[in-house]
Amino acid sequence: MTATTTQPAARAGLAARARPRLRAPLRNPWRRPVFLEAFTWLYLIWSLVPVALAVLFSFNRGKSQSVWQGFSWHWYIHDQVNSVWWNPNLHAAVVQTLRLSAYTTLIAVPLGVAFALGINRWRGRTASTFNFLMIVSFVIPELIFGVAMFFMFTALLKGIGLGTLAETLALVTWNVSWPAIIVQARLATIGRQYEEAAADLGASSWQIVRRVMVPLLTPAIFASAVLVFSSVIDDFVLVDLLNSNAGNTPMSVYIYSQQHGGNGGPALNALGTIMLAMSLVLVLIGYAGYRWMTRGERGDGRAALTTIAGA
């Protein structure tokens, strides 16, 4: 039914396009999509303005979250009790987040890169089984994995118990799939010709990895390191289940537990702003570094942006 009714219109369209001189559009089919653009702007305002306001209120002189009382560094430095600088718990939370991010990145990236290299070139049933497992670890809901880890360290490995070590081990397992997936994607685009050439020229297995493949993979390794570091900053569920005291509570958990316990306030906004600043620095380093490493290749800034965001 619909096909027959649209046919005359379709024919007319074809006829108009068949004669180049009449191609000048009567009604411009490529006009700017005003509604879509307005909708996109509304979305962006909705997604970004609340965060901007929260950052702003971390600089509020008073305790209010809704009345602006003047700019100050009160909640960062000046308040001798509740500011991030003076409150030992807030302080410890910043340190713990950075520590966990650093440990996790240092372990997960080499582990994931080696895994990706080995699995990708090994091939065979065993390799694909473990690759499957790796992707499962990527999509499994964090709460379920967190529960498994919680029991792991409270029922099986009681010697480890909860705390920084448990948090790190869980975060590494949770994040090792970033380098594993990104490096494999990069390996697929590189192809095998470089390593075959190196083998022809007499390189040993180890030299092929060390002198040929790792340099070729550097942008992917770098991008995955940025992603791992930032997703540990953002991580909440695992560290919430696996922390044991104020000394090993990172920022996200601290914000949650204080806010949840009714102790919200600008100091938490200040902590959140510090998290934001960390991520911002990280994304700038990541973007600049990735652009620099891939400077000889096709692809533009947009590709770099989506890569370091993990898409």
Place this chain on the structure above:
Amino acid sequence: MAAQARDGTRARRPREPHRLFWAAVAAPGILWLCVLFIVPFYVILAIAGGYVNQVFGYPVAVWDPLRWSPANFSAAWHDVAGTGAFVLPILGRTAWYVAAASALSLLIAYPAAYFVARFAGRRKGFFLVLLIAPFWVSYMMRMLAWIGLLSTDGYLNKALAFLHLDGLLTALPLLHLGKPPFDWLGGLSVTVILGLVYGYIPYLILVLYAGLDRIDPALIEAGRDLGLGRLRTFLRVTLPLSRQPIVTGMLITVLPMLGDYFTNELLSGTTGTTMIGNVIDEQLNTPGLQGQGAIFSLLLLLVLVPPMIWYVASTNRASREASQ
């Protein structure tokens, strides 16, 4: 043929890395996954099949599957169907919240991603930065932002009063807002659903953008050249081509939403908006109930296994196509 040729060349190159070499390279990662990913799930099983220490209330794991006891399972079953059953309404609510939140996310994310991928032109980089920005803002910070705005004397209520929209919102039947100033954080479903949308939409929008950006504009132009209107081109060309990113993006948002417990703790904190994640989290923190927490985690996992397998299979297919 090709495989044979490759084997032939390989025979002349004794120095090309041996399979065992690659196995050795992958070994640390494999070992790590076995010890810290597979074993933990066996531990959940052992806890679930174990029993609870009657004096101290801590769970005792039973490692031998033949000696697993049904104690925790029957306790969990009691929660679902016994006299003190409370889980069924929570399961229903979880399904409804997640369905509403993911549908809403798609309705919001798709047009925005579509605009940036197709029509942003030279401003694409600019829009992309703004689109990706929330991805780099931590979840807790984004929730904190809304808690400030949603408080009774917060900017949202002020804005609504200023625009004289509060009367209209009071009259809407499904929201149950009560009278202005609205107590947004007092246990409203709409707050929790919108909170979930706000929390997980950056991941969805990124996947959608990447998928829509990959569509060859020539295909869309072909649709237009063959006489389809704007809407029809979209429905017949763009939408079918974006099926894969839509499904992947939905999975990427739905899976974590189902395990979410912090969003509604922060934005409502009342029992009227409890989800299954809250049940598990609470049982994990309550001596004596940890075994049941293990059971519910396993049940949630069981429900999520098919979509997870589907996701893994489709990623594998996509990467195989990319490498060919």
